[in-house]
Amino acid sequence: MRTFVAAAEAGRFQDAAAELSVTQQAVSKRIAALEKALGVRLFTRTARGARLTVDGQAFLPHARDLLRSAARAVGSVRPGRRALRVDVIGRRLAPAGLLGDFRKAHPEVELDVVTLFDADAAVDAIRSGTIDASFRAVTMPGRQLPDDIRAVRAFDEPLQLLTGPGHPLAAARAVTPAQLAGQRIWMPGIVAGTEWAAYYDDLAAAFGLTIEVTGPDFGTEPLLDTLAGSGSLATFVGEQTRLVWPADHGLRRIAVRDPAPVYPHSLLWHRGNPHPALAVLRDHLRSGRHAVSAAGSWTPAWA
Amino acid sequence: MRTFVAAAEAGRFQDAAAELSVTQQAVSKRIAALEKALGVRLFTRTARGARLTVDGQAFLPHARDLLRSAARAVGSVRPGRRALRVDVIGRRLAPAGLLGDFRKAHPEVELDVVTLFDADAAVDAIRSGTIDASFRAVTMPGRQLPDDIRAVRAFDEPLQLLTGPGHPLAAARAVTPAQLAGQRIWMPGIVAGTEWAAYYDDLAAAFGLTIEVTGPDFGTEPLLDTLAGSGSLATFVGEQTRLVWPADHGLRRIAVRDPAPVYPHSLLWHRGNPHPALAVLRDHLRSGRHAVSAAGSWTPAWA
DNA sequence: TGCCCGCACAACCGCCGGTTGTGGCCCGGC
DNA sequence: GCCGGGCCACAACCGGCGGTTGTGCGGGCA
Incomplete structure (x- = not known):
């Protein structure tokens, strides 16, 4: 796919080959293999290069999309500068919906949603840097949050x-x-x-x-x-x-x-987490109308 | 990626291997190679199978997205039942924007936009089945559309x-x-x-x-x-x-x-084209507020 | 504690996908 | 009209990727 996009952009297999640091013959074989697999011709070969066929034109945006998808996939686990990773209790519960809103409000933020086994695992993961934040009940009866964990009551x-x-x-x-x-x-x-x-x-x-x-x-x-x-x-x-x-x-x-x-949903994160998107998420929570404990509501005493 | 998703869904490499018609060892090697390439561990191996790590959980939706992307790419050129393919004059002109609206109104329709060299090429492509429809000026001075081409004035x-x-x-x-x-x-x-x-x-x-x-x-x-x-x-x-x-x-x-x-944009298509999405597009054009030739406007006499 | 299930490691090997070398086609210039 | 150059395809070759079979090992569960 990468070779196809490079060839389509360059207009000549040779330039694409140079771009990819392979020989022209390798590009030719790759394109031929792709065409054989798809069953259609993607380029018309001329004496001055290769131009996209109609099939190739239709295929190109999908190929780009696939490459973007691959880059996002790699970015979601790239050590160091990976995407923002937030733990929620369930994929169909309110925190997940809230993150969906956040994604719409900030489409530029790479966000991954995971679900850990329990609150202890979430706190451990936050402390070890495996995840960046967690939507959990802020305190459990008889439990105390470690000093390096910050928490805000996000919404009820x-x-x-x-x-x-x-x-x-x-x-x-x-x-x-x-x-x-x-x-x-x-x-x-x-x-x-x-x-x-x-x-x-x-x-x-x-x-x-x-x-x-x-x-x-x-x-x-x-x-x-x-x-x-x-x-x-x-x-x-x-x-x-x-x-x-x-x-x-x-x-x-x-x-x-x-x-x-x-139910008192809270956001937990590590005190020293420098992820830029984490601040964006916290701003989103503050600025949004995520009302907290209206009058006439009940929460546990430990909340 | 397909192996990763299969293993994540099955929870056991052996079941994923059966699903993919390869041996368990092949699945193990594929996952190991992917983990090595990404630099992270995607599964925790247990005596009862393999469970996703947090990295694996974050990676999974991206892997699914990539597979969907690949399926769409193949679908765009699959002979026979490919996506609806429409030719527009320029990617930044009104027909392209109209197709963007259509995409939003009918996200279930697979749509590809291409640009052919000129109206003659578009008509040829419609007749040969290479494309399904074209936004072009309905008639040119001194030219006649073939009998098997249908056209409606889409919007001005x-x-x-x-x-x-x-x-x-x-x-x-x-x-x-x-x-x-x-x-x-x-x-x-x-x-x-x-x-x-x-x-x-x-x-x-x-x-x-x-x-x-x-x-x-x-x-x-x-x-x-x-x-x-x-x-x-x-x-x-x-x-x-x-x-x-x-x-x-x-x-x-x-x-x-x-x-x-x-400028009189028209939609051209082949009389006998059975593509189901083509009817959806024509309905969309009819039902939308795509006004045609308001009073006080000018168009060429041949339009 | 022993069995068994499930994954990893080792050895082997076919073929995929790269390389170099070459041929053919098309276009442009003289 | 012929020649030359640029660009892609085909052929031959070869290393290593990715599959197979065989085996080892560790962790639950009876």
């Missing part, structure tokens, strides 16, 4: 109740946490010891809820299927969580108010 | 006058063609015998203009430089033409009215 995300159409609360426009006492709240896939488990433990204790965090995580589709078919099960989802409906199950998202439980 | 693009700050008309908000009689209009790079030359010939004859189409085309930058430094030269540009200012030269774009010369 209200929780909503997700139920099937047969649930007793399905028709409600909003519910209070007190109304949920006694209801079965099912949160499979929550690993004990993580900040999510701590959050839901506190939430359950504060309002007398029954939250089942047991059970393996089979993915969202089976969860949604089960919810849709159950008349008694419900689960919590973040307000900004984007679900992919496998089909229309008649699922209902119901606001929770008085007080509204909100 | 008003011309503007482009001058430097020292030009006598630089301060005008609008001019009439009659005012331009005697002024030097410079249109380098227009090849005699093309529809552009015919258009400007007719325009010059209709209003007594002096249009110099001679001279080779050195690109837009030298043209803009010359215009900016000249107190007497001017040129025509399409209203929707996007110029790249090399620097702020104080260039002025001045509307032309009473009547407004408009």
